[in-house]
Amino acid sequence: MELTNKILKLKKEKKAVILAHNYQRPEIQDIADYVGDSIELSRKAMNEKDAEIIVFSAVDFMAESAAILNPEKKVLLPTPGARCPMAQMLTVDEIKKWKAVYPLVPVVLYVNTLASTKAYADICCTSANALEVIESLNAETVLFGPDRNLAEYVQRKTGKTVIPIPEWGFCPTHLLFQPEDVQMLKLKYPDAVVMVHPECTFEMQETADFVGSTSQMCRYAKESNAKTFIVATEEGLLHRLGKDNPEKQFILAYEDAICPNMKLNTLDRLYMALKEEKYVVTVPEAIARNARKALERMFEITK
Ligand code: 13P
Ligand code: SF4
Numbered sequence: 001m002e003l004t005n006k007i008l009k010l011k012k013e014k015k016a017v018i019l020a021h022n023y024q025r026p027e028i029q030d031i032a033d034y035v036g037d038s039i040e041l042s043r044k045a046m047n048e049k050d051a052e053i054i055v056f057s058a059v060d061f062m063a064e065s066a067a068i069l070n071p072e073k074k075v076l077l078p079t080p081g082a083r084c085p086m087a088q089m090l091t092v093d094e095i096k097k098w099k100a101v102y103p104l105v106p107v108v109l110y111v112n113t114l115a116s117t118k119a120y121a122d123i124c125c126t127s128a129n130a131l132e133v134i135e136s137l138n139a140e141t142v143l144f145g146p147d148r149n150l151a152e153y154v155q156r157k158t159g160k161t162v163i164p165i166p167e168w169g170f171c172p173t174h175l176l177f178q179p180e181d182v183q184m185l186k187l188k189y190p191d192a193v194v195m196v197h198p199e200c201t202f203e204m205q206e207t208a209d210f211v212g213s214t215s216q217m218c219r220y221a222k223e224s225n226a227k228t229f230i231v232a233t234e235e236g237l238l239h240r241l242g243k244d245n246p247e248k249q250f251i252l253a254y255e256d257a258i259c260p261n262m263k264l265n266t267l268d269r270l271y272m273a274l275k276e277e278k279y280v281v282t283v284p285e286a287i288a289r290n291a292r293k294a295l296e297r298m299f300e301i302t303k
Contacts, residue, residue, distance in 0.1 A: 003267050004031055010274045016053035018270070019044055019066070022214040023236035023262040024057050028270060035240060037215035038062060038111050039126040039302065042295065045069055055273055056281070057265045059084040063281040064115045065295060068288045075281045078273035079264040086199075087112045089169045090146035095120045098143050098165045105163070107143045108133060109294065110150060112171075115283045117145075118291035127198050128213035129302040130154050134162065136301040145169055153198040153205060173259040174199035177232040181254050182207040185230050189251065193226040196253075197233040204232055204253075221245055234259045 001009070008031070011018060019041050020032035029035045034044050045054055045066035053074045056063035061084055063077040090113055099107065099120070109121035110130070118124060125133035127150060134142060134154050141161040144151040146169030155162035177200050186192065195217045196208035205211050210220045214237050221229055221241055231238060232253040241250045273279065283291065 003271055007031055007267070007271050007274060010271070011055075014053050014274065014277075015051055016055055016274060017048050017051040018055045018057060021058035021062060021236075021262065022218075022240055023234040023259055024265060025236065025263060025267075026239040027267050028057050028265060029236070029239055031267070031270075032057065037126065037128055037213045038065075039128045039213070040215055042066065042069065042111065042126075043299065045075075046299070048073070053274075053277065055270065057270060058082070059087075059259075059261050060281075061087045061112055061114060064283055065111060065118075067281045067283050068115060068118075068291050069295060071285070071288060074277060076273045076277065077279050077281050078266075078269040080279045082261050082264040084112055084261055086146055086169060086171045087114050089166060090114075090117050092116055092120060094166050095143075095145070098163070102141070102143060102163070105141050105143050106137055106139050107145075108137070109145055110147050111295075113146060115287050115291050118294050119287045120290070121294035122297070123301075124294045124298045126213060126298075128216055129298065130198070131157050132302055133298060134158050134160060147171065147199055149174070149201055149205075150198045152202055153211065171199040173234050173257055174232075175201065176257050177201075177204045177254050179203045179207050182230055182232070185251060185253065189228050189230065191226065192228040192230045192251065193221075193224060194230045194253075195220060195232065200232050208232070217241070218244060221248065221250070233257070234262065236262065 018032045046069045055076045059082045067075040106122040144162045145165040148164040151162045151164040193209045195210045228249045
């Protein structure tokens with residue numbers, strides 16, 4: 001039997017649901033029950049009442065959030081080594097250090113963080129709702145980690161003081177995009193619309209017609225009358241963009257913009273994960289309790 005059919009059969013037998021991030025390989029996106037950005041996938045994980053198993057085809061922090069929100073369900077990450085390097089950049093000690101300096105300032109953590117650090121957050125956010133989350137807080141200064149580019153973006157847009165913790169956090173994949181490449185592409189495609197993820201640098205964001213999360217880019221491209229788009233985010237999104245808009249053209253702003261961690265998940269690993277019910281992601285309740293509060297608070301204020 002073909003691998004795809006084996007996965008579909010197992011999925012049905014085990015009452016499993018497959019959630020895949022927009023950066024997953026095309027064949028994984030095509031087999032998934034749901035493909036989305038981090039907020040959509042967390043929400044989906046929270047509302048999956050009937051499934052007994054959630055296979056989270058993405059990286060560690062996304063599967064951890066699903067486990068925090070669904071303590072009674074089995075959450076599987078197909079590849080245990082699929083870890084977001086940006087999430088590793090913020091430690092509990094770093095948060096404590098900044099909290100000691102600013103004891104009254106709220107801590108806002110990007111979902112791209114480990115559960116152990118989320119336990120110290122007042123609220124979480126994703127790239128789709130960071131502005132909404134910061135604006136909702138009754139505070140003019142916030143501590144924000146770990147992405148410095150997103151922190152600066154939010155500071156510019158809200159006018160609040162957003163202190164990045166650590167001072168240097170970044171996504172290695174989004175750092176690859178350079179404004180010079182966009183300028184070159186614009187010479188070739190003068191009518192192209194430029195979409196940029198807020199994890200890119202300020203200079204890259206300056207080149208954008210639209211800055212947003214991966215799924216926000218999908219919505220923007222669908223609603224736009226433009227026919228050509230230059231896209232500055234991980235290459236996996238181009239599969240979904242092309243599938244949803246076959247009549248439009250999507251060009252990656254830097255052709256090697258690949259997140260090697262996201263790409264660790266393959267159809268073979270997905271199959272083995274379902275078959276052997278591995279690798280189970282668990283978060284100790286002492287950590288999950290506080291982390292859940294920070295995630296739920298984000299859902300409360302996000303439309
Ligand atoms: P999105 O929430 O925009 O999908 O981003 C997740 C991510 O890991 C970006 O690098
Ligand atoms: Fe982490 Fe960047 Fe990969 Fe997203 S693209 S999972 S932020 S390394």
